Amino acid sequence: MAVHSITVKKLISRVRLVFPDAPEAYLLNLVNDALVEIGMYKTKVVTSKLNLESNKMYYDLADGATDASGKTLEANHVLRVYIMDNEGDYIKIPRLIDKEILLADVTNESNLNVPN
Amino acid sequence: MALAKETTTLTIASNGTNHIGDYVLIYGVSFDASSKPAYSETKYFVWWGVSDATAPSVSNATGVHVVIAGGDTSSEVATATSSAINSLDDFSSSVDGSIVTIINAHYGNVTASNVGTANAITVATTTSGTGSFISNIKYPENNSMYFIEGDKLAILSKLDSSGNRNNTARKSLKSIQEDLVEGLMIQYYAEPNSVTAITDSLDIDNALELSVVDYVKKCLYMDKAGKTADPNIMQASMAMATKHERNFKEAIQRYGVRKKDKTGGSRVVKVPNLV
Numbered sequence: 001m002a003v004h005s006i007t008v009k010k011l012i013s014r015v016r017l018v019f020p021d022a023p024e025a026y027l028l029n030l031v032n033d034a035l036v037e038i039g040m041y042k043t044k045v046v047t048s049k050l051n052l053e054s055n056k057m058y059y060d061l062a063d064g065a066t067d068a069s070g071k072t073l074e075a076n077h078v079l080r081v082y083i084m085d086n087e088g089d090y091i092k093i094p095r096l097i098d099k100e101i102l103l104a105d106v107t108n109e110s111n112l113n114v115p116n
Numbered sequence: 117m118a119l120a121k122e123t124t125t126l127t128i129a130s131n132g133t134n135h136i137g138d139y140v141l142i143y144g145v146s147f148d149a150s151s152k153p154a155y156s157e158t159k160y161f162v163w164w165g166v167s168d169a170t171a172p173s174v175s176n177a178t179g180v181h182v183v184i185a186g187g188d189t190s191s192e193v194a195t196a197t198s199s200a201i202n203s204l205d206d207f208s209s210s211v212d213g214s215i216v217t218i219i220n221a222h223y224g225n226v227t228a229s230n231v232g233t234a235n236a237i238t239v240a241t242t243t244s245g246t247g248s249f250i251s252n253i254k255y256p257e258n259n260s261m262y263f264i265e266g267d268k269l270a271i272l273s274k275l276d277s278s279g280n281r282n283n284t285a286r287k288s289l290k291s292i293q294e295d296l297v298e299g300l301m302i303q304y305y306a307e308p309n310s311v312t313a314i315t316d317s318l319d320i321d322n323a324l325e326l327s328v329v330d331y332v333k334k335c336l337y338m339d340k341a342g343k344t345a346d347p348n349i350m351q352a353s354m355a356m357a358t359k360h361e362r363n364f365k366e367a368i369q370r371y372g373v374r375k376k377d378k379t380g381g382s383r384v385v386k387v388p389n390l391v
Contacts, residue, residue, distance in 0.1 A: 054295045
């Protein structure tokens with residue numbers, strides 16, 4: 001038996017029992033607002049692959065950032081990071097707690113924020 | 117610098133008669149999820165001939181037959197060439213007059229395209245593909261690290277592009293020194309997909325769907341409270357808005373993780389090996 005789940009249409013019909021005149025476009029916006037709010041919590045785990053670039057230290061995770069195939073990441077909270085080894089396997093790498101590194105290897109960086 | 121896809125142009129300078137039996141070699145990047153690495157170079161030979169012609173013999177290469185007739189103009193030959201190449205997954209092709217532009221579908225450094233046997237066909241690489249398919253880093257867990265600063269993920273390494281150490285005591289962690297196609301994989305909590313039509317489904321666990329109804333009703337009751345001049349309606353609407361807001365927050369913030377938690381049963385306690 002299929003899992004019960006509701007579409008936006010069913011959701012709107014529930015809302016319209018109380019608010020019959022609510023405009024559809026406005027309701028869609030509110031649903032999207034709710035999804036953004038829900039997305040801040042642990043709801044959807046995604047795995048993406050990015051290209052590693054020589055001499056590039058910082059990789060973008062902002063809302064518009066994309067993976068190697070051009071799909072938007074939509075990342076909220078990074079859980080794990082892996083790098084491909086010499087056998088083609090992805091190996092988890094440790095997180096550096098002390099971020100005060102001496103060397104900023106950013107000669108070829110293109111996505112650093114610069115003053116306006 | 118961002119990785120690039122190999123781009124090649126074929127300039128066809130004569131009519132069909134002169135191209136029958138010709139071939140050129142082009143190199144694509146193929147994807148096979150079951151292989152390691154998933155990307156690899158694939159050699160193709162593009163050859164021109166009438167429909168029942170016999171393909172030239174080219175070792176370790178996949179043939180792409182461009183069917184032409186002796187009377188075809190150079191533009192017609194170019195159009196037929198572009199169509200034949202577009203039928204392959206590894207390339208996308210476009211044509212402008214008698215010039216065919218071929219772009220690899222995937223990033224990666226490949227052998228430059230070249231002429232096998234061709235009369236009046238010029239092959240030129242306009243953009244060289246960049247990026248290796250396999251890393252030179254043997255033990256990433258020992259030689260690479262990451263940290264996150266705002267919306268930037270920093271990747272650090274102790275190795276150069278050949279996999280040798282290039283750090284010093286002072287400068288112990290540098291940026292990665294190699295171009296690697298899909299060399300980085302990240303796992304993260306992501307935002308659910310937005311909805312654009314009423315036929316869409318919600319991109320969340322069904323245990324959380326009713327909380328969206330609460331959120332929408334909360335907003336609508338607040339709107340109602342803001343628009344009315346009747347203090348009784350305003351008060352009742354605010355009470356309902358507060359009720360739905362509480363429902364939403366409890367569902368998502370307080371019980372959201374537990375409601376959709378897929379962890380169950382006994383867990384293994386992994387004792388570290390102290391020997």
